Amino acid sequence: MFLRRWFFLIWLLVVPVWARTITVCSTCEVRTLRAAFQAAQDGDTIVVDGGHYAEGHLVLKKSVTLVGKNLPVIDGEGKVEILTVKANGVTIRGFEFRGAGVNFVEDQAAVKFVDAERCLVEKNRFIDNFFAIYLQRSRHCRIIDNYIVSNAENELYSGNGIHLWNSYDVDIEGNYVAHHRDGIYLEFVRDSRIVNNVSENQVRYGLHFMFSEKNVFRHNVFRHSGAGVAVMYSKHTLMVDNRFEYNWGGASYGLLLKDIDDSDIRRNVFFRNTVGIYADGSNRTSVYANDFVQNGYALRIFANSMGMIFMYNNFLGNTFDVTTNSTESYNSYLKNYWDKYQGYDLNKDGIGDVPYRPVSLFAMMAENYPQALVLLHSPLVQLMNQAERVFPVFTPKAIEDDQPMMFQILWSKSKPSPSDTAP
Amino acid sequence: MVEVEALTKRYGTLEVLKGVNARFEPGRVTAVVGPNASGKTTLMKSILGLVVPDGGRIRVGGEEALGNPAVRARIGYMPQDPRFPENVTVGEVIRWIQELRGERGKGLDALLDLFALRPALNQPTRVLSGGTRQKLSALLAFLFDPPVLILDEPTAGLDPLASSRFKDLVAAARDGGKTIIMTSHVMSELEELADRVLFLLEGSVIFFGAVEELRARTGEARLERAVARLMEGA
Amino acid sequence: MRGTTYKIFKYTLSDLLRSRWILGYALLFAAVSGGILYLGDQPTQAVVSVLNLVILVVPLVSLVLGLMYHYANRDFALLVLTQPVHRASVFRGQYLGLSLALALAYLVGAGVPFLLYAIGNPVDWAQVGLVLLAGTLVSLVFTALALYIGVAHDERVRALGLAIGIWFSLTMIYDSLLLLFIILAEAYPIDPWVIGLSMVNPVDLARVMVLLKLDTAALMGYTGAVFNKFLGSNLGLLLALLALLLWILVPAWRAQRVFSRRDF
Numbered sequence: 033m034f035l036r037r038w039f040f041l042i043w044l045l046v047v048p049v050w051a052r053t054i055t056v057c058s059t060c061e062v063r064t065l066r067a068a069f070q071a072a073q074d075g076d077t078i079v080v081d082g083g084h085y086a087e088g089h090l091v092l093k094k095s096v097t098l099v100g101k102n103l104p105v106i107d108g109e110g111k112v113e114i115l116t117v118k119a120n121g122v123t124i125r126g127f128e129f130r131g132a133g134v135n136f137v138e139d140q141a142a143v144k145f146v147d148a149e150r151c152l153v154e155k156n157r158f159i160d161n162f163f164a165i166y167l168q169r170s171r172h173c174r175i176i177d178n179y180i181v182s183n184a185e186n187e188l189y190s191g192n193g194i195h196l197w198n199s200y201d202v203d204i205e206g207n208y209v210a211h212h213r214d215g216i217y218l219e220f221v222r223d224s225r226i227v228n229n230v231s232e233n234q235v236r237y238g239l240h241f242m243f244s245e246k247n248v249f250r251h252n253v254f255r256h257s258g259a260g261v262a263v264m265y266s267k268h269t270l271m272v273d274n275r276f277e278y279n280w281g282g283a284s285y286g287l288l289l290k291d292i293d294d295s296d297i298r299r300n301v302f303f304r305n306t307v308g309i310y311a312d313g314s315n316r317t318s319v320y321a322n323d324f325v326q327n328g329y330a331l332r333i334f335a336n337s338m339g340m341i342f343m344y345n346n347f348l349g350n351t352f353d354v355t356t357n358s359t360e361s362y363n364s365y366l367k368n369y370w371d372k373y374q375g376y377d378l379n380k381d382g383i384g385d386v387p388y389r390p391v392s393l394f395a396m397m398a399e400n401y402p403q404a405l406v407l408l409h410s411p412l413v414q415l416m417n418q419a420e421r422v423f424p425v426f427t428p429k430a431i432e433d434d435q436p437m438m439f440q441i442l443w444s445k446s447k448p449s450p451s452d453t454a455p
Numbered sequence: 456m457v458e459v460e461a462l463t464k465r466y467g468t469l470e471v472l473k474g475v476n477a478r479f480e481p482g483r484v485t486a487v488v489g490p491n492a493s494g495k496t497t498l499m500k501s502i503l504g505l506v507v508p509d510g511g512r513i514r515v516g517g518e519e520a521l522g523n524p525a526v527r528a529r530i531g532y533m534p535q536d537p538r539f540p541e542n543v544t545v546g547e548v549i550r551w552i553q554e555l556r557g558e559r560g561k562g563l564d565a566l567l568d569l570f571a572l573r574p575a576l577n578q579p580t581r582v583l584s585g586g587t588r589q590k591l592s593a594l595l596a597f598l599f600d601p602p603v604l605i606l607d608e609p610t611a612g613l614d615p616l617a618s619s620r621f622k623d624l625v626a627a628a629r630d631g632g633k634t635i636i637m638t639s640h641v642m643s644e645l646e647e648l649a650d651r652v653l654f655l656l657e658g659s660v661i662f663f664g665a666v667e668e669l670r671a672r673t674g675e676a677r678l679e680r681a682v683a684r685l686m687e688g689a
Numbered sequence: 690m691r692g693t694t695y696k697i698f699k700y701t702l703s704d705l706l707r708s709r710w711i712l713g714y715a716l717l718f719a720a721v722s723g724g725i726l727y728l729g730d731q732p733t734q735a736v737v738s739v740l741n742l743v744i745l746v747v748p749l750v751s752l753v754l755g756l757m758y759h760y761a762n763r764d765f766a767l768l769v770l771t772q773p774v775h776r777a778s779v780f781r782g783q784y785l786g787l788s789l790a791l792a793l794a795y796l797v798g799a800g801v802p803f804l805l806y807a808i809g810n811p812v813d814w815a816q817v818g819l820v821l822l823a824g825t826l827v828s829l830v831f832t833a834l835a836l837y838i839g840v841a842h843d844e845r846v847r848a849l850g851l852a853i854g855i856w857f858s859l860t861m862i863y864d865s866l867l868l869l870f871i872i873l874a875e876a877y878p879i880d881p882w883v884i885g886l887s888m889v890n891p892v893d894l895a896r897v898m899v900l901l902k903l904d905t906a907a908l909m910g911y912t913g914a915v916f917n918k919f920l921g922s923n924l925g926l927l928l929a930l931l932a933l934l935l936w937i938l939v940p941a942w943r944a945q946r947v948f949s950r951r952d953f
Contacts, residue, residue, distance in 0.1 A: 328904065349734055351904045371734055372734075400875075401871050401872055401875055403871045403879060403880060403883045404868060404871050404872075406867075406883055406884070406887045406893070406897060406900075407864055407867065407868060407887075408896075408900055408904055409737055409740055409741065409744075409896055409899075409900060409903075409904075410744070410864045410893070410896055411741065411744055411745055411860050411861060411864070412861055412864040412865055412868065413864075414741060415861075466952075500952070500953065503770075503771045504770070504771070505767060505770055505771065505952065505953040506952040506953065507950065507951075507952060524773050524774055524775055524776075525773050526773075527771055527772060527773045527774075528772075528773040530771065532768070532771040534764065534767060534768060534771075536764060537764065537768065538761075538762075538763075538764035538765055539765050539768075540700070540701075540704035540762060540765055541704075541708075541761065542704045542705070542707035542708050543700075543703065543704050543707070547703075551696070551700050552768075552772065554696055555693065555696060555769065555772045555773075555774055556772055556773065579707075592768075595768070
């Protein structure tokens with residue numbers, strides 16, 4: 033043990049002395065990346081100073097640091113995968129990768145890590161690639177501050193911006209991703225963090241989880257996509273402080289949940305989405321202290337979702353607050369603020385004295401007869417909803433907030449403590 | 456001069472004018488008399504273009520009147536119950552009519568004094584009494600010095616002073632060669648002013664001639680009685 | 690005789706802008722929409738509430754005040770018609786003056802509270818602008834209808850009853866029948882029919898026009914192709930505007946015809 037520690041210290045001192053820096057540029061001794069990769073040894077740094085490099089498919093099998101100066105461009109010319117990394121501890125910083133080719137057999141990426149550890153992809157530009165950053169069976173990686181834009185128009189001919197498969201402990205932070213199929217895609221991924229990214233204008237989803245668990249996404253913005261975020265067949269996902277906005281269209285959602293368990297959705301803002309949260313087969317998930325503002329449907333919760341808790345959320349200016357496909361419900365709604373609530377609070381405890389049924393009669397009607405939507409806001413519909421509110425007959429008793437709040441909940445100022453979650 | 460030829464008008468099944476012929480001469484005051492619903496107002500409104508007749512011809516000053524709004528520049532009119540937009544002042548109403556006619560009119564000052572309307576110039580018309588409205592109506596009818604005057608119950612509501620001044624004005628207009636057509640329920644007034652009588656009954660002309668002729672025919676000295684006699688005879 | 694329309698328009702407007710009724714209408718509207726804005730919580734909810742006023746109140750007030758003006762002014766119209774003027778010009782001037790006065794009262798009543806509210810609060814001007822436009826067009830439509838009813842009926846009580854009947858039919862009965870149709874014909878491809886039928890009623894038109902901006906998200910939730918093509922693009926807005934324009938021009942033109950041929 034003692035010996036090993038000393039050996040490690042000596043290694044730390046000696047390695048930097050051995051490490052070299054190889055410079056690549058059009059007038060340098062080394063003019064191609066391929067030559068630099070051949071010349072390099074583990075621990076070396078390759079500095080690429082400007083230039084345009086179209087060298088076909090490059091494979092890197094050494095633990096080197098790649099640094100771009102003056103934004104060198106590495107071009108796949110729309111044909112190949114640009115760079116495959118099969119080594120640990122590789123850093124890639126300051127490059128522009130463009131033109132990783134579309135391929136229907138293989139997921140060709142601008143940068144693909146295979147069985148790699150401790151990779152770092154930082155401050156690069158990825159333009160018009162099929163896939164941009166691709167991690168396959170990799171771990172302890174960081175993907176930070178990259179600008180990733182492609183030209184996807186349909187799902188068939190496009191790939192994902194950041195694609196993780198069978199990986200764990202990855203930080204995806206501060207990236208901008210646009211015009212891909214999915215902005216960020218995670219399949220069989222665990223213990224990873226997605227923070228401070230902006231993902232917009234994706235053909236499919238801004239962020240997409242498949243068969244993943246124990247991941248966190250926080251402080252991201254997801255907008256103008258088929259769905260802001262889709263979480264499918266996953267569990268223990270923590271979704272906090274994100275903004276889901278302007279995801280609208282025929283089948284668009286802020287947050288799409290499909291067969292997920294034991295997750296937490298907190299302090300997010302859902303603004304102007306066709307559907308704020310769409311839950312199909314989601315269990316034991318708490319939706320806590322979120323703002324739903326001006327969505328078409330704030331919540332669309334199918335009856336196969338059970339044990340969900342909706343608490344301390346604000347529902348503001350949504351056309352429909354809650355819709356569902358059944359009169360049964362195994363979820364609870366409590367202490368939310370509903371701007372359409374018309375009850376009173378005689379004992380002045382801030383909680384309305386009459387329960388609120390967030391599924392309106394017209395919402396139910398529009399569920400069965402969608403064409404009736406043209407009558408939205410008509411005096412007839414107002415009258416119908418009002419009558420139903422006074423003498424509830426048709427709206428489901430099972431979906432009811434027994435303690436609706438009288439005032440908007442300012443959770444951004446007083447963040448609720450976790451102990452409040454259990455009702 | 457106003458000429459009416461074979462004028463017919465029906466409201467639904469009700470025949471209001473059954474081929475009326477009449478010639479209203481310049482320098483004459485013609486009183487149109489008859490019982491209620493005899494067609495007096497319809498006849499005058501036809502001349503004014505307010506009622507569209509079913510048949511016949513109307514000429515004002517020799518010019519075809521039907522479908523020709525320009526001839527109304529030659530007519531001054533006092534309606535039975537004059538009303539004005541209630542939020543505007545007397546002065547504004549006068550200015551509006553001047554603008555619509557496209558002329559300033561003659562002797563506005565004299566007419567204002569004659570009817571003592573000067574103090575009302577800045578009052579909104581809704582506060583005016585019936586008599587004052589009548590005076591304003593008279594002013595508007597005479598302002599443009601039209602060759603034809605159609606006066607429907609012109610003295611109703613006027614005070615004795617205004618009434619007598621008004622009659623002087625009508626007499627002066629007649630002497631100035633104007634064609635004057637008027638109705639009134641006050642027979643003494645007609646007696647004082649009218650030269651000729653057009654007697655209408657159920658849409659037909661029963662009598663059209665000089666007042667003297669009517670007296671001679673009925674043997675009554677007073678117009679009222681003469682008219683009453685005509686009604687009885689019919 | 691040239692410029693009679695303009696002159697009559699000017700007179701009508703200057704008379705009505707001093708009318709206590711018009712003033713009261715503007716003030717009342719301002720009070721109610723101001724109350725909604727300041728006592729309500731959300732400006733979007735407020736836009737919806739003002740939209741409800743536009744749908745219910747603006748047609749009724751335009752009809753009733755339009756008819757009241759028509760009958761109160763009948764005798765003066767008579768005097769005007771004995772001047773050397775064309776009847777059609779007189780009618781056009783009256784219609785323009787009356788509808789503009791009512792539209793202005795609405796614009797002030799609905800617009801000023803939003804302007805005041807905008808000081809210190811976020812306001813979506815696209816939505817507010819559309820509600821103001823919709824209300825203005827509804828004012829013009831129902832003023833035209835009021836005059837059409839007025840020139841065709843000498844008895845004001847009958848005219849008023851007819852006006853209220855039309856108002857109730859367009860705001861309530863029509864939509865009830867439409868809903869019934871949607872429910873009964875569920876099994877058939879009725880999308881184009883539903884769109885078409887909602888374009889027939891001016892009240893629905895105004896509402897749908899605002900809906901296109903206000904509730905785009907909700908409307909997009911339904912994926913019927915015809916619906917999305919119509920509701921999801923500016924085509925719907927354009928068609929709604931055109932149809933409303935027809936609803937102004939046709940009654941106004943019919944009323945002018947009656948006015949030009951009738952006896953006074």
